[in-house]
Each structure stands twice: as structure tokens, then as C-alpha cells.
Amino acid sequence: MDLRKLEHFVAVAEERNFTRAAARLHIVQSGISSSIKALERELGIPLFLRTTQHVELTPAGHALLVQARRILADVADAHQAIARIRGGLIGTLNLGILYGYSPTGIATHLARFRAGHPQVAIQLRGTGAHDIVDHAQRLHNGDLDLAFLLVTRPLPGLVLYPIGTETVLLACHPDHPLATHDTIRLADLAAETTIDFPPTWGVRSAVDAAYAAVGLERQVRFEMNDLSTILDLVRHGLGVAFVPGFLTCEAPGVRFLRVRELPAEFEVALAAPSSRPLSPVSGAFLDTVLRPM
The missing domain is CATH 3.40.190.10 (Periplasmic binding protein-like II)
Known part of the structure; x- marks a missing residue:
């Protein structure tokens, strides 16, 4: 039983999907499928129940997952210890x-x-x-x-x-007529001047999709790729703006409203x-981000 097979097994077990596991490990799906089949032959027992929709762990798979994670974590710790002795990543x-x-x-x-x-x-x-x-x-x-x-x-x-996830909220001046509400509809904004990000920004894409879904159009009068400037324009009463929800703690002098038609969260x-493997440095940073704090 080699470490590569265990890594492939853990990826499939966590993703519950061979395609996503292959993407996560930056290998072709056939490679990860062959690896899992070889591991099952070596152990003499199925590790997954496969359907056309997803895969589920068998009892043997659940038992192996606990040990496989422990083994891989120990190996990673060993590599890191050696790296520190050698002076760490450069x-x-x-x-x-x-x-x-x-x-x-x-x-x-x-x-x-x-x-x-x-x-x-x-x-x-x-x-x-x-x-x-x-x-x-x-x-x-x-x-x-x-x-x-x-x-x-x-x-x-x-x-x-x-x-993680984030919300999209509407920012308006505290004296704006809509500021007395906690939640509004997109139709309430028909006559409003909108301040927004460029069309391909994540927040703008979410808002444009919401407008399209309900068959409404809007006019963006100000377009800006800087959050602080957008909020400044809102504070001066020049319009309303759709912004990430984290700003509620960082933007005094602005009222934030929920919009019923917008998704509760985006990612x-x-x-x-996907076209090339991660470098050791990139892999280490990804591990840092994905590791629980």
C-alpha cells in the first residue's frame, strides 16, 4: 500500500466524486480510478459504493479513511520537519x-x-x-x-x-427613502441611480444574474473598481450600490439592506x-488555507 494510493483514496472519500478528486489532485480521472481499483484489489474488499450520481464509502472505506488521514498527516509532518531542518521552503x-x-x-x-x-x-x-x-x-x-x-x-x-461564503447587500445613504426597510425587492430600485463594479466582477455578476432572473433591467450610472470610492459615492447620496456583506462592520455612515431576489450567499x-501541478510553495500555501484554524 503506497502513499499515492492513500492520497487518491482520501481525495475521493472527501469529494464523494472521482472527477472532483482528480481535479483536486491535478491528475486525470482514469488515473485516480485505476489507483482506487488497485487499492481495492490489494485489500481484497470494496472501499466505495459507486452510482451514476456519486460515490459512498463502504464500512471498510470508513475504517480506512481514519487511518489513511492519520498516515498522510504523519508523512506531511515528517516532510515539514525535514524542511525546517534544511532551512524551510525557499x-x-x-x-x-x-x-x-x-x-x-x-x-x-x-x-x-x-x-x-x-x-x-x-x-x-x-x-x-x-x-x-x-x-x-x-x-x-x-x-x-x-x-x-x-x-x-x-x-x-x-x-x-x-x-467561505459572502453575502451581497444594498448600500444606501442613511437618509435614503429605502433606508427605513431591512429587506427590499429589486423592483423597488427601478428609479434608483446605481453605482456598481465592472461587469465581470463577482458581486456584479451575482446582481446581473438576479436582475435577469426576474426580467428586470437597470441603468448603472457610476462604474468603479474600488470599494472605498463606491462607498464614498453612496455616503454623498449619489446612488445606491450592491456590495459584499463584510462591509457592514467597516463602513460607518452607510445603511445596508437585504435584497430578496439575491442569493443568500456566494462563494x-x-x-x-488545472493545467499544471502546484509548486511546493503554492502547495504549502494551499495546505495552509485549507487546514482548519
Whole structure:
């Protein structure tokens, strides 16, 4: 029983899906399927119940999962111990971030990674005018190793590792007529001046999809790729804006309302290119992010 087979087994067990497990490990699905079959032959017992929709662990699979996780964790600890003796990881992490946005403990993840790998240089790249498109292209062409994204849908060529969720709220001036409500409808905004992000930004995509779903159109009068500027415009009564919900703790002088037609949450994810394996530095940062705090 080799470690590679155990790693493949744990991935399938956690993902409950061979395709997602293969994407997570950056290998082809046939490779992970062959690995699981070989492990089952070696042990002489099925580890998964397979259907067309998903896979479930057998009793033997549940028993193995506990031990496999322990073994892999011990091996990872051993590698880290040797790395520390050798002086730790050395290299550069090119990480895409979102301007003005630090959800789900992103700063904490960076601090934890820095504490464990002090010799790694970290290059932070903010978004350009097209947010997700910019970061996705940089991941594809190798300019970025990993990137934090706000996503409302799968993105071709990228593996997305969810790290949390966020809400979308409407920001308005405290004296705005709608400010007396806690929840509104999109139809209530028909005559409002809207301040918004560029069309491909995660929040803008979520809002545009909500408008399309109810058959409404809107006019965006101000378009800006900076959160602080958007909130400043709202404070001056120049319009209303759809913004990430984390701002409720960071934006005095602004009223935040829920919008009934908007999804309750959208996903915050760390994205990696599916076309190439992660470097040791990138893999270490991903492990840091996915490891419980």
C-alpha cells in the first residue's frame, strides 16, 4: 500500500466524486480510478459504493479513511520537519488578491503561512479592470500561482477550493427613502441611480444574474473598481450600490439592506490552474488555507 494510493483514496472519500478528486489532485480521472481499483484489489474488499450520481464509502472505506488521514498527516509532518531542518521552503508565491477585500480570514492565512515559511517571498497582485477575467488569465499564463476570487459559477481551466461564503447587500445613504426597510425587492430600485463594479466582477455578476432572473433591467450610472470610492459615492447620496456583506462592520455612515431576489450567499474560493501541478510553495500555501484554524 503506497502513499499515492492513500492520497487518491482520501481525495475521493472527501469529494464523494472521482472527477472532483482528480481535479483536486491535478491528475486525470482514469488515473485516480485505476489507483482506487488497485487499492481495492490489494485489500481484497470494496472501499466505495459507486452510482451514476456519486460515490459512498463502504464500512471498510470508513475504517480506512481514519487511518489513511492519520498516515498522510504523519508523512506531511515528517516532510515539514525535514524542511525546517534544511532551512524551510525557499521561493516566491505569486498570489492574486481582491482590492479592498479581505474575507474569511485571508490576512490570517497569509500570517500563518508566513510564520511557517519565513523564507518565502510573497508577491500580491490586485485585480485590474476586469477582476475575475484578469486573475483567471494570469493563472492560465503562469503570472499567478494562486488567486482569491469571488465566484458565482465554475470557471473553465481553474480548480476552485472554497474557503467561505459572502453575502451581497444594498448600500444606501442613511437618509435614503429605502433606508427605513431591512429587506427590499429589486423592483423597488427601478428609479434608483446605481453605482456598481465592472461587469465581470463577482458581486456584479451575482446582481446581473438576479436582475435577469426576474426580467428586470437597470441603468448603472457610476462604474468603479474600488470599494472605498463606491462607498464614498453612496455616503454623498449619489446612488445606491450592491456590495459584499463584510462591509457592514467597516463602513460607518452607510445603511445596508437585504435584497430578496439575491442569493443568500456566494462563494469565496482560492483558485489554481488545472493545467499544471502546484509548486511546493503554492502547495504549502494551499495546505495552509485549507487546514482548519
